[in-house]
Each structure stands twice: as structure tokens, then as C-alpha cells.
Amino acid sequence: MINDMVTDKKGCLNIPNDKTELTLRVKHNHLMLRASYLAELRKRAIRGRVWFKSLDGLERGILSLSVKVLDVAVVHSCLGKVLTSIVAKIEDALKSVFERRLEGYGLRRAGEIAELAVKLGCAGARGWLDDSFARYVTFMSLNMPIGWSF
Numbered sequence: 001m002i003n004d005m006v007t008d009k010k011g012c013l014n015i016p017n018d019k020t021e022l023t024l025r026v027k028h029n030h031l032m033l034r035a036s037y038l039a040e041l042r043k044r045a046i047r048g049r050v051w052f053k054s055l056d057g058l059e060r061g062i063l064s065l066s067v068k069v070l071d072v073a074v075v076h077s078c079l080g081k082v083l084t085s086i087v088a089k090i091e092d093a094l095k096s097v098f099e100r101r102l103e104g105y106g107l108r109r110a111g112e113i114a115e116l117a118v119k120l121g122c123a124g125a126r127g128w129l130d131d132s133f134a135r136y137v138t139f140m141s142l143n144m145p146i147g148w149s150f
Contacts, residue, residue: 033083035070042067045090054093059086098138106138113137 042063045051051060063086066079095103110133117125 033080033087035067038063038070038083038087039067041087041090044094048094050090050093054089055086059089062086098142101142102134102138105141106134109141110134110137 042051045054055063062079062082066083111129114125114128114133117128
């Protein structure tokens, strides 16, 4: 499908009119935006009560129109950048408390623990830097009584 896209002199992508899932590749980002993905994201944002909290009226309008018009419109790379920032806002707003804590605390703390274990001679500690150990550390920190440190 991407091979069917033609770029004109201004850098716009001419997307053929097809009712299948159309894919838009943003320059140098390799981020894939599909009309169906944007529609699903819009639905999740409305159901998650972040549609009006995290986006202003212009951003809501851009996303809603993009879902409706992306199949037949010429898409400019500027639209891709704007949609990327809107998608990032919604994805960030939809994160749970645990996911935010995992990104902010869990990954950092898991790295510190693994580094300390390597210094103490545990060669297998390099394998601890996966997502499951960071999730464990985050879970333990969320369930720790106040005043205890880890």
C-alpha cells in the first residue's frame, strides 16, 4: 500500500482512494498512522474521559476530521506532525497510575538495582533490565507501607 503512494513537489503524499486501511508514513519517524487507529484512539479517549481534558477544541477537530477525511484526502507531512503530537497527548493521558510510576520510577530503580548487583559480582544481573523486573520493582514500591524505603 505504501508503494502506491506518490509524493509531489511540495512533499505532500497523494494517497489513493481505497477503502482498505490506509497507512501514512511520517518522514524520518517511521510512525504509522492509520485511519482505523485514529478512530479507535478517539473512541478510547472519549471512553477514558480524556478527550475534553487533554485536548483543546482545535486538536479534537483535527483528529475527528482526519478520521473522516484521511481515506480521500491529500495528506501533508505537517498534518502528520500535528497528528503525532495529538496521539502522544492522548496516549499519555490514557496511561494508568501504574504505567506512569513504571516509567518514572520502576525502570530507573530496576537499573540501579541491576547495576549494584553487577558490582557485587552477580553476572546474571544484566538480564534483569527487562520489563518484568521493572514491573516487579514498581509493584513493590506501590504496595510498600509509608515510611519504608526500598
